[in-house]
Amino acid sequence: MISERFECEILRASRTRLLQLIETTDYEILFKIPEGFNNNIIWQIGHCITSQQRHMYMRSGLPMHISEAFEESFKIGSSPRSWKIMPNVNEVKDLLIDTVNQLESDLESKLFVNYQPFELPIGFQVKNHIEALQAANYHEAEHSGKVFTYLKLLLKE
Template sequence: MTNELFEFKIFKASRTRLLQLIETVDNKILFKIPENFNNNIVWQIGHCITSQQRHMYMRSGLPMHISQEFMETFKIGTSPHTWNSIPDVDEIKHLLLYTVNQLSKDLESGIFVKYTAFSLPIGITITNHLQALQAANFHEAEHYGIILSYLKLLN
């Protein structure tokens, strides 16, 4: 059986690395879109936050801890080209850890009791909040790799 605490620790470590990255990279680089790509580092990080909230909270019938505007800015299918306004990097930094801390409390309190299953584009069906957390870990690792590629292309 999978250990929920272990999965959470991976999630928290991933978010800590994303926060360290966003705090050390110049804002110009965070918003620059590499040639032949559609998104930038800010979008990659905002998208990770949005996906985790949608897959864990919305699919559990619970309120997300991000605004509707934030979700619309970073959901799948969006890009900086569709933004109505420039996202606030400080809000993204805040949400990176706030959503982790909130998830810790929510896992401990046991609020994840129902779940609406859905299939990921990679052909796997998510049927509960723990699987959603595992998928978030995979998803965020994918996007972290993309971010590292962007940094090599932009520096």
């Protein structure tokens, strides 16, 4: 049986690591797009938050805990090149942990009752909020890998 608590612990550990990266990396590096790529470190992190909110809350018919502007800046298909305003790093930092706290509370409250299934680009169908949390953790691992790759490339410049 899948443990919601364990999945949240994985999410919190991943988010804590990303938060530490933001706090220890120069602002300019966070927003610089490595040559040959379309996005930057902040986009990758904001995208993780946005995707988790969309997969868990939007697909459950619940309000997300991010603003429309935040979602627009970081949803799939967006890019820093299309930003009308620069995202606030402090908002990204706050949302990294606040959304995990909110998710844990909402899971304890059994808030996730309905779910609109969808198919991931890798060919798996997500049928409920537990699978959405697992998919979000997988997705965040992919994007965290990109974050650390970007960081390595940018620090070499």
